[in-house]
Amino acid sequence: MSAHIHLTPLHDISAADAAAWHQVVTASMAHDLPGVPTPGPEQIHAQLTKPTLNSHRLTWLATGATGSPVGVAGLRLFTSPGRDHLAELELHVAPAHRRLGTGSLLLSEVVAACLAQDRRSLIVEAAADSPGEAFCEKRNFRQALALNHLILRLDHLDEATVSQVAEAEHPGYRLTGWTGTVPDDLAAAFATAKNAMNDMPVGDLDYGTENWDADRVRAMAQVIADRGDTLLTLAAVHDGGAMAGYTEILLPRGTAPRAQQYDTAVVPAHRGRGLGLWLKTAMVRRLRAQHPGVVEIETDNAEDNVHMLAVNHRLGFRSYRRTREFQLDVSAV
Template sequence: MPANPTPLNAPTAEDFRAWHRVQCAALAHDRPGEPVPSQAALTARLTTAGAGSRMVLWLVRGPGEEAVATATLRLFEDPGRSHLAEVDVTVHPAHRRLGTGSRLLSTLTEAAAGAGCRSMVAEVMAGTPGEGFLATREFVPVLRLTWQLLTLEEVPDRIRKLPDVAHHGYRLAFWEGEVPGHLADSFARAHASMADMPTGDMDTGELDWDPERVRQAARVVAARGERLLTVAALSEADHSVAGFTELVLPADRSPRAQQYGTAVLPVHRGHGLGLWVKSEMLRRVRDHFPSITHIQTDNADDNRHMLAVNTALGFRPLRRTVEYQLRLAEG
């Protein structure tokens, strides 16, 4: 039987190699055909938490010291989200249904409650035993997501031409990394406008987007060795950000990039800016980053507008996942 789960307070290089082996085995079993992250990329993500959060890690080994499971607990530190936690438990396929996942989840639940959290979220593949595993432990499904994949060679011709279509009163801008200083305030406001995107019944807390917050988010991406690209539509009336889209290029030379946020301020909606900025991003990736062949994204099933935009761009369904939430006892 595996040892009792204990946090990795000072993970070693061998711990990260073992972690990578568990992840590779699980991905190959659960999502065959999809690329697996390199060990360097995985280590960077485990050691560089997202902006306004910190990570606690668990690595479970069996009697022969082989790694059999991993777990992460992400604790948020922003005032409006300090009551939230995200968990991820992965058990090696050869060691499932032996109680390891249950013990790990119980350990993480206790750790989250001990940190003062009132709500804990976990994501699982739709239609898999993971749903039943969480449901029998009082987790409730709160958000269904559709993951989509775009093959850049298959972008429709009409989309390829969209960046050249004039949008009266707006112009396109591009930058890599941190937002330019003169756009920081309006870019933060554009990020804040994502607060009205559909999130089902999930408790997402409140996030205060300001210029320092958007810069911090860009620094996290850079610290992982990844590259953050942004295309924005600027209002010609006041030169502010009216809408934007972000894309992250992998650090490990993987051909698959990850779509990050896309938003248009309410006052500027209805002009096709979302499709415009995203089509310009696709053109830039094709022209300047030829090693990228695919782009992955995910959206809430309730976000029909963005799903329609992605379908028009050429994205196709890849997989579906479900966010489950557990309400922890009040402290």
């Protein structure tokens, strides 16, 4: 049946290409992830056409015998030192066209591209107990990390907990925040704090390391702004000038009611003081005051990241789905 499928590498992506991609992704997510908001057409167009940070993207569109879109694959190839062995896959097949060889054809193209780009590891995320998980297991991917996705409903907060945490004293620390690009006087300290994420639990993923400096944190903010999203950051700064920790929230373009938690990290020398919970609680207050259209926040944590899970549960996050990160040893294919 796969003989009736035509694969097209996408280079200069047109509005029609982006619309076809959106059609497949929407159908796939509605089937596999009921209740999870699907990206809008503008988000998809920005994802496909705007630059990414320290990486580049390859994309393919699969069409059926009538020319209708039936599958898509996006491959992000990381380029920074410490991660230039790694590629990340997004693959969707419309439910009505599954089990016809489309996914296998797309994966073959992706693996060939990884080999051509000298990548040893390919990672992909799939919902637990989903068709995507079964697809990975049948094609020699191994499960490398289990993730717990949680939701915080801002109208279900325990106000007593929010007040208690937000108003607790943290001698020697102050909170500061910004939207978009970090202020110049904090850029170097922020980059140092970002490097604290390198010890986050990643299971058995061959994830590499990310090295941040002031230029890179500015570039990250620009990438997010260019695709139309808004990045909010709150940081805890020590009296000595070091940034002790930070938390980031992404607001998707438009008026999406669900915000996405990006990084939350506390630098090792400042852990054990409740700064993570303090930062996240202050961010909740900021969202409610400045962005009343946001009604919930989604985050995910490795299932063995017991500390951050405890922080999130204390604030009121509740589990609502699980995903798995799978990894393919490309050199062994």
